[in-house]
Structure formats: C-alpha cells, structure tokens
Amino acid sequence: xxxxxxxxxxxxxxxxxxxxxxxxxxxxxxxxxxxxxxxxxxxxxxxxxxxxxxxxxxxxxxxxxxxxxxxxxxxxxxxxxxxxxxxxxxxxxxxxxxxxxxxxxxxxxxxxxxxxxxxxxxxxxxxxxxxxxxxxxxxxxxxxxxxxxxxxxxxxxxxxxxxxxxxxxxxxxxxxxxxxxxxxxxxxxxxxxxxxxxxxxxxxxxxxxxxxxxxxxxxxxxxxxxxxxxxxxxxxxxxxxxxxxxxxxxxxxxxxxxxxxxxxxxxxxxxxxxxxxxxxxxxxxxxxxxxxxxxxxxxxxxxxxxxxxxxxxxxxxxxxxxxxxxxxxxxxxxxxxxxxxxxxxxxxxxxxxxxxxxxxxxxxxxxxxxxxxxxxxxxxxxxxxxxxxxxxxxxxxxxxxxxxxxxxxx
Amino acid sequence: xxxxxxxxxxxxxxxxxxxxxxxxxxxxxxxxxxxxxxxxxxxxxxxxxxxxxxxxxxxxxxxxxxxxxxxxxxxxxxxxxxxxxxxxxxxxxxxxxxxxxxxxxxxxxxxxxxxxxxxxxxxxxxxxxxxxxxxxxxxxxxxxxxxxxxxxxxxxxxxxxxxxxxxxxxxxxxxxxxxxxxxxxxxxxxxxxxxxxxxxxxxxxxxxxxxxxxxxxxxxxxxxxxxxxxxxxxxxxxxxxxxxxxxxxxxxxxxxxxxxxxxxxxxxxxxxxxxxxxxxxxxxxxxxxxxxxxxxxxxxxxxxxxxxxxxxxxxxxxxxxxxxxxxxxxxxxxxxxxxxxxxxxxxxxxxxxxxxxxxxxxxxxxxxxxxxxxxxxxxxxxxxxxxxxxxxxxxxxxxxxxxxxxxxxxxxxxxxxxxxxxxxxxxxxxxx
Numbered sequence: 110x111x112x113x114x115x116x117x118x119x120x121x122x123x124x125x126x127x128x129x130x131x132x133x134x135x136x137x138x139x140x141x142x143x144x145x146x147x148x149x150x151x152x153x154x155x156x157x158x159x160x161x162x163x164x165x166x167x168x169x170x171x172x173x174x175x176x177x178x179x180x181x182x183x184x185x186x187x188x189x190x191x192x193x194x195x196x197x198x199x200x201x202x203x204x205x206x207x208x209x210x211x212x213x214x215x216x217x218x219x220x221x222x223x224x225x226x227x228x229x230x231x232x233x234x235x236x237x238x239x240x241x242x243x244x245x246x247x248x249x250x251x252x253x254x255x256x257x258x259x260x261x262x263x264x265x266x267x268x269x270x271x272x273x274x275x276x277x278x279x280x281x282x283x284x285x286x287x288x289x290x291x292x293x294x295x296x297x298x299x300x301x302x303x304x305x306x307x308x309x310x311x312x313x314x315x316x317x318x319x320x321x322x323x324x325x326x327x328x329x330x331x332x333x334x335x336x337x338x339x340x341x342x343x344x345x346x347x348x349x350x351x352x353x354x355x356x357x358x359x360x361x362x363x364x365x366x367x368x369x370x371x372x373x374x375x376x377x378x379x380x381x382x383x384x385x386x387x388x389x390x391x392x393x394x395x396x397x398x399x400x401x402x403x404x405x406x407x408x409x410x411x412x413x414x415x416x417x418x419x420x421x422x423x424x425x426x427x428x429x430x431x432x433x434x435x436x437x438x439x440x441x442x443x444x445x446x447x448x449x450x451x452x453x454x455x456x457x458x459x460x461x462x463x464x465x466x467x468x469x470x471x472x473x474x475x476x477x478x479x480x481x482x483x484x485x486x487x488x489x490x491x492x493x494x495x496x497x498x499x500x501x502x503x504x505x506x507x508x509x510x511x512x513x514x515x516x517x518x519x
Numbered sequence: 520x521x522x523x524x525x526x527x528x529x530x531x532x533x534x535x536x537x538x539x540x541x542x543x544x545x546x547x548x549x550x551x552x553x554x555x556x557x558x559x560x561x562x563x564x565x566x567x568x569x570x571x572x573x574x575x576x577x578x579x580x581x582x583x584x585x586x587x588x589x590x591x592x593x594x595x596x597x598x599x600x601x602x603x604x605x606x607x608x609x610x611x612x613x614x615x616x617x618x619x620x621x622x623x624x625x626x627x628x629x630x631x632x633x634x635x636x637x638x639x640x641x642x643x644x645x646x647x648x649x650x651x652x653x654x655x656x657x658x659x660x661x662x663x664x665x666x667x668x669x670x671x672x673x674x675x676x677x678x679x680x681x682x683x684x685x686x687x688x689x690x691x692x693x694x695x696x697x698x699x700x701x702x703x704x705x706x707x708x709x710x711x712x713x714x715x716x717x718x719x720x721x722x723x724x725x726x727x728x729x730x731x732x733x734x735x736x737x738x739x740x741x742x743x744x745x746x747x748x749x750x751x752x753x754x755x756x757x758x759x760x761x762x763x764x765x766x767x768x769x770x771x772x773x774x775x776x777x778x779x780x781x782x783x784x785x786x787x788x789x790x791x792x793x794x795x796x797x798x799x800x801x802x803x804x805x806x807x808x809x810x811x812x813x814x815x816x817x818x819x820x821x822x823x824x825x826x827x828x829x830x831x832x833x834x835x836x837x838x839x840x841x842x843x844x845x846x847x848x849x850x851x852x853x854x855x856x857x858x859x860x861x862x863x864x865x866x867x868x869x870x871x872x873x874x875x876x877x878x879x880x881x882x883x884x885x886x887x888x889x890x891x892x893x894x895x896x897x898x899x900x901x902x903x904x905x906x907x908x909x910x911x912x913x914x915x916x917x918x919x920x921x922x923x924x925x926x927x928x929x930x931x932x933x934x935x936x937x938x939x940x941x942x943x944x945x946x947x948x949x950x951x
Contacts, residue, residue: 126670126672131628131666131670135665137662139669140662142661146585149665151668151717153673154710155615155616155674155706155709156616156625158706160616160622166620173691173695175695175827175828177771177775177827178774178775178778186695202542203643203644206545206546206549207640207641208545208548208552210629214623214626214627214630215623223623224620225621225623225626226618226619226689228619228689231644255541255544255545255548257535257536258536259535259539259540260539268774268775269777277646278642280574281561281565282610283574283576285574286574291542292531295537295542296537299536299538305539308776308780309779323848325645327738329852330740330741364849393849401577401578408573409572421738422735423740424734424820425821430854442530442568442572443531443533444534497851498851499851
C-alpha cells in the first residue's frame with residue numbers, strides 16, 4: 110500500500126460544509142442569468158471519499174486480512190490490528206425517495222455514527238463494530254416495512270444468493286425502453302425473495318435488467334439477463350424527419366445499412382426523409398437514438414428476451430457473455446408472470462443440478478447447452494442460432510454433443 | 520396545495536405488495552406526506568405505460584448548466600396535459616464519492632435540496648455510478664448546480680460524448696484482496712480529467728472502471744473502455760495452519776457462502792485442487808501441506824475465495840490494464856482486452872495517464888462519430904493498436920490464441936528488397 114494514500118486518508122476530515130443548514134435561497138442570490146460566470150464554481154469534482162469512511166474503516170485501510178459471512182447479509186471483516194467490522198447488506202429498490210434516504214440516515218446515525226455506503230449492485234451497507242449493536246441493528250431493520258408490508262431493508266445478497274438486480278430506468282424515466290425496469294425487478298425479486306436472504310445456491314447468481322439494447326445496465330455478462338427488445342422496424346415520420354434529424358447520421362447509424370435517404374412529396378412540398386429496408390432491420394433502435402422521427406416502441410412488438418450464463422469474475426473460468434435462450438416474452442405488466450416463471454425455472458433447475466461453486470454458465474457448458482435446454486424445458490428455436498457478426502464462433506464443429514430429446518434420427 | 524390531483528393506478532398499485540422493497544409504496548408515501556404532484560403524476564404516467572406497454576417519455580431534449588456539456592439529461596413527458604407536473608422531468612447526475620460511502624449529514628443536505636428543487640425521487644445509483652436525481656424543470660438546473668457546488672462541495676458527473684464518471688470497488692477500505700488503492704486512483708483520475716468529464720470532446724462515451732482484484736466487483740472488464748483490475752505478480756501468501764483448519768472442518772469454506780445447504784464435509788482436493796484452471800496446486804495429505812506452483816497460476820482467485828483465512832494475493836501488486844469493453848450497440852458486445860498485463864500504480868500514476876492520453880489522442884483523431892474505443896481497435900486491428908499506436912511490444916498475453924488464418928498485412932519495409940520490382944526482369948526468368 111502507498112503510505113502517501115494511507116496518510117491522506119487519515120488526514121481527511123468530514124467537510125464542515127455538511128453541518129451547515131441548507132439555505133434554499135442562496136442559489137438565487139448567487140446565480141445571475143445576465144452574468145452566468147458570476148459566482149460560478151466548476152470542476153471541483155466529487156467530495157473526497159475518505160471523509161465518509163467510518164473511523165474503523167479509516168484506521169484499518171489496507172490492513173484487512175480476512176472475512177467471514179456469519180449469516181446471509183452479514184460479513185465480518187478482520188484486520189491485522191485486531192479490529193473487526195460487520196457489514197450488514199440490505200436490498201434497496203434503487204428508485205427511492207428522499208424520505209427513504211432520510212430513514213437510511215436515521216439508521217446510520219443510530220448505529221453507525223452516520224456512515225453508510227452503497228454497493229455497485231444497489232445494495233446498502235451499514236457497518237458496526239460490535240455484536241451487540243449488530244443484533245440490535247438486524248432487529249431494527251427487520252421491523253421496518255412500507256405501509257403495504259414490503260421490507261424497507263431486507264438483509265441478504267451475500268455468498269451463494271441471488272443478490273440485488275442491477276437495472277435501468279424503463280418506463281419510469283427513459284425515452285427508448287422496450288420494457289419497464291423497476292416493475293419487472295420488483296416482480297422478479299418478490300418471487301426470488303428467499304434466495305436473496307439465504308445461501309442455498311451452488312454459487313452467486315447475478316441477475317441484471319436492461320430495458321433496451323443500449324444496455325445501460327450492461328447485462329451482457331450476467332448469470333441471468335432480462336433484456337427489453339423491439340420487434341417492429343422504426344416508423345418513419347416523413348413530414349417531421351428533416352426538421353429533427355441529421356439524415357447522413359441516421360443512415361450511418363444503421364449497422365446493417367438498411368436505411369437510405371429518400372425524398373417524398375407531402376402536400377406539394379418536397380421533404381427529405383429516409384426509407385427503411387424492413388427485411389434487414391434487427392431492431393437495435395440505434396436509428397431512433399439518432400433520430401426522434403423514427404420511433405420503434407410498440408405495445409405488441411416489444412417484450413423481454415432472456416439471456417443466461419454470463420459472468421464477470423475471473424474465478425475458475427474466464428468472464429463470459431450471456432447467451433440468448435428465450436427470444437421473446439410479451440410485456441405483461443404489472444407483474445410479468447411469464448418472465449418471472451421462466452427465471453424461477455432456470456434458477457431452480459440450476460440450483461438442483463449444478464455443482465458447488467459452479468456458476469450458471471459453467472454448469473450449462475459442462476452439461477452442454479442442449480442439456481440445459483432440455484432440463485429447463487425451454488423450447489429451442491432457430492432464434493438462438495447466431496446469424497450476426499462472428500456467428501461462426503458458436504457453430505458446432507465437433508462430434509462432442511449429447512443425444513438429448515432434441516435429436517430425431519433422420 | 521389543495522389542488523393536488525391523484526390518478527387511479529390499479530396496475531401500478533399491484534407492485535405495493537410482496538416482500539421486496541416497493542418503489543411504488545415509497546413514492547406514494549412520499550407524495551402523500553409532501554403533497555408532491557410530480558410523484559402522483561409519475562405514477563399516473565407509469566400506469567398509462569402499463570396500459571399501453573410503451574414509454575411516454577419524449578426523445579431527448581438538450582438542457583444543461585452553463586459551461587458544461589454533460590451531467591444533465593433532458594426529459595419531457597408526451598402527456599403534458601394529463602401530467603403537467605412532470606412535463607419537464609430532467610435527470611441530474613451527481614458525481615458519487617469513490618466507492619459510494621456517505622455520511623448522513625451530506626445525504627440529508629442533499630435530500631433537503633432535492634425536496635426543494637426537484638421531485639424528491641432519485642436513483643441510488645445509476646449504472647455508471649452517479650447519484651442520480653430524477654426529475655426537475657429547466658429553471659431549477661442552475662440553482663441545483665449552485666447548491667451542489669456552493670453548499671455541498673459536489674459536482675456533476677458525465678453524460679454524452681464525455682468521459683463518464685469513473686467508478687471503483689470498495690478496495691482496501693474494506694477488502695483484504697484489493698491489490699490497488701481503488702478509491703485513490705478513481706479520485707485522482709476523476710480530478711485530473713475534470714475537463715474531459717464535463718466538456719464533450721470525444722467521438723463517444725468513455726468509461727473508466729477500477730476493480731481491486733480479478734473478482735472484478737465493478738464489472739470493469741464488461742463495461743469500461745479502460746478497465747483497471749488489480750492483480751499481483753509474486754506468490755500467493757499461504758498460512759498452512761489455516762489451510763489445515765479448512766481441511767479439518769474448523770473453518771467454513773468460501774467464508775460461509777454456502778451455509779444454507781448441506782454440501783458435505785469440505786474436500787480440498789475436489790473443491791480447490793481439481794477446480795484450479797491451471798492445475799498448479801497440490802495438497803500433500805501426508806505432510807498436510809498445500810503447494811502452489813505460482814509460476815503457472817493465472818490468478819483466477821478461486822482458491823483464495825474458498826479459503827480466505829489461509830490464502831491471500833501476493834504483496835507485489837499492481838493492475839492489469841484492459842481496453843475496449845462495451846454493450847452490444849452496434850457490432851455486438853465486447854469484453855475488454857489485455858493491453859498491459861502488469862502496471863504498478865502509485866500516485867501520481869503518470870505511467871497510466873501517459874497510456875490514457877496516448878489512447879485518447881488516437882481515438883479523437885481516428886474514431887468515427889459514436890465509435891467506441893473497442894470498435895476502433897477492431898477496425899484497425901489489435902496488433903496495429905498495440906504496436907503502432909501505443910508503441911508496446913506484442914506479447915502472447917495480448918491474445919487467447921494466435922490467429923488461424925495466414926493473412927498477415929506485411930509492411931514493405933519488413934520484406935527483403937521491398938515491393939518495387941521490375942516486371943521485365945521477372946519475365947526474363949519466367950516467360951509468360
């Protein structure tokens with residue numbers, strides 16, 4: 110460890126600015142639209158991280174030697190100094206209100222000297238240094254519920270569990286989605302709730318959701334990926350297109366060269382627009398990203414694709430992409446029962462058959478994807494056979510396959 | 520406040536039940552308590568989306584704060600008559616502190632500001648890492664920015680063709696495996712490249728992600744144009760006594776990660792030695808001793824994950840630098856590819872910054888509009904990128920396997936005698 114970094118961390122104190130009350134009128138006094146540079150502070154970057162480290166984290170920075178998950182959701186870390194810290198991990202909806210954050214603050218103040226952190230997968234972590242506080246915190250968390258009974262702070266997401274779903278905005282706040290995000294996640298996690306708070310699986314299962322192919326949620330390397338897809342080519346608004354889009358950029362945006370410039374006559378007026386070769390469209394939506402006059406969204410056309418077997422960690426096998434096993438499930442708000450059913454089926458088939466430590470993708474590769482489809486009772490369709498770039502990499506070019514129920518002797 | 524309009528949302532209301540935290544219950548509780556029309560309208564519009572199975576947000580809208588080209592995403596409802604409180608509902612990305620630690624005093628102040636100037640709803644956090652404030656109007660953007668910078672010492676994150684907000688794992692703050700100071704590096708890069716973060720000058724987005732070890736908890740290898748993943752170059756540290764404690768069943772394998780199922784007694788041969796991808800380990804039953812041939816280890820960390828009390832990464836640490844990961848749009852998803860197998864990372868990180876700036880210079884010069892670095896590398900060839908652009912020595916670590924086709928683009932200077940030849944001389948030897 111760099112001594113310089115350690116020293117900097119020890120010397121960083123909580124910024125006093127946070128203890129001054131918020132002044133709701135200050136900005137209007139400082140900001141002058143006529144002179145926009147007046148009083149403007151720019152490029153200060155984020156607050157220094159170390160001011161938010163609890164004392165035990167600060168002191169033991171770089172000195173941790175081992176950890177143990179003492180129960181699902183509670184990890185005990187040991188330091189070479191003899192110090193210990195318990196991290197209590199709780200699920201969070203990601204889409205939250207300031208009142209929820211204030212409740213997080215209240216808990217942090219009561220048990221953790223005000224300190225709290227979020228994980229990459231939208232979980233919240235509270236840290237305490239003794240067992241008595243830990244028990245009190247766990248009891249407290251268990252009792253906090255929303256008015257209709259859902260847990261505000263379910264404890265779990267460690268070890269061989271289904272941890273929180275990483276997801277995107279969906280219909281709550283995005284202009285390109287094919288599906289909702291928060292609603293689907295809620296429906297899936299309600300069904301898999303027991304797996305969040307327990308260690309019953311062969312290994313951790315990472316579920317992620319992206320509401321369109323842009324994949325703000327980077328679901329392409331998840332054990333189970335829920336992906337919003339379109340299935341209808343873009344509409345073309347001829348009367349509007351030239352006013353809102355750069356036609357060369359739209360043409361260039363299509364990865365398959367399916368968009369061509371065109372001119373049409375509307376009410377005797379010539380309008381520049383585009384034409385889409387619909388047979389070629391792969392519904393990626395990149396044209397719509399470039400051009401608002403080419404919407405793809407469609408209640409019947411849009412839905413969910415399920416991809417499985419990806420991973421990030423280098424553990425045992427290298428990181429890998431998730432593979433398309435269910436090409437389409439219709440949108441079924443508010444609870445997406447078909448999607449939930451298939452995810453549970455895949456998860457529980459994996460749980461039943463995989464070996465200890467085996468990730469979902471490693472299991473599917475060991476038994477063969479043909480066996481995966483058979484065991485999960487997922488109908489195999491030609492849509493799982495790649496016909497995009499580098500497709501050949503996925504063709505079977507050996508006799509190493511199994512005679513599953515798919516094989517009908519000819 | 521008397522003219523608050525509530526909407527019927529029978530479908531959305533079905534998401535209030537069930538055990539997982541309900542965003543609907545949270546938002547409605549907040550809406551009722553604060554009489555916030557934007558929250559009622561957002562739920563109303565979501566109900567309409569559940570009915571139509573289509574989004575009701577318009578495409579884009581360029582808004583921002585003076586002098587920045589990112590950090591705010593414009594958002595407008597296409598149902599402005601029905602839901603006037605969310606007709607403009609912009610997103611503000613606030614650059615999170617590295618690895619997302621907070622103190623309640625900071626969060627409370629931010630909450631007060633957001634109650635006052637926005638919808639009161641937020642995302643903890645966005646996929647890239649920012650704290651995302653969800654929903655405000657254009658007139659509030661400058662006051663929000665002034666509040667953030669003057670009253671909270673906070674700043675905006677990236678969006679558009681900018682450097683996106685860098686993010687990192689919990690690192691040495693709470694993990695014994697971290698081989699680098701992830702937060703320190705993340706903070707340093709964020710501060711060094713404030714201009715790139717706030718003012719778009721790139722062909723497209725560019726992401727930095729920093730993980731402390733090959734477990735890669737921030738998914739750097741899948742998501743970042745520049746993935747920095749901690750690793751070690753010396754030997755795994757072994758505490759033989761602790762290994763014996765695992766073998767003897769005194770310690771729980773994998774730190775207790777499998778505690779709710781009976782997998783039988785721990786079997787070091789089956790669970791560690793046989794699963795090692797390089798078969799570089801050996802358990803001597805007689806000696807009760809674990810041997811690792813570290814030269815052959817590929818640092819997958821399985822053994823360390825299984826026996827955290829007994830095994831630890833080495834002490835000569837640094838990072839592997841990889842480049843080019845991205846989601847599928849357009850040419851398909853890419854994982855990052857190894858560029859520098861081992862780089863020592865100590866402040867001020869000049870070696871890394873030199874590599875970053877060399878890469879950016881080339882990408883900004885040669886990248887097409889909306890071409891990610893990974894796509895550019897594919898277009899020009901990894902070999903050219905490594906050798907001609909970065910001036911690095913090509914080594915087997917750069918590829919999984921050598922190419923299987925013979926179509927080498929030889930350069931003229933590599934071929935004896937060059938390419939200029941006399942066809943008459945050729946025909947003297949070989950009459951047509």
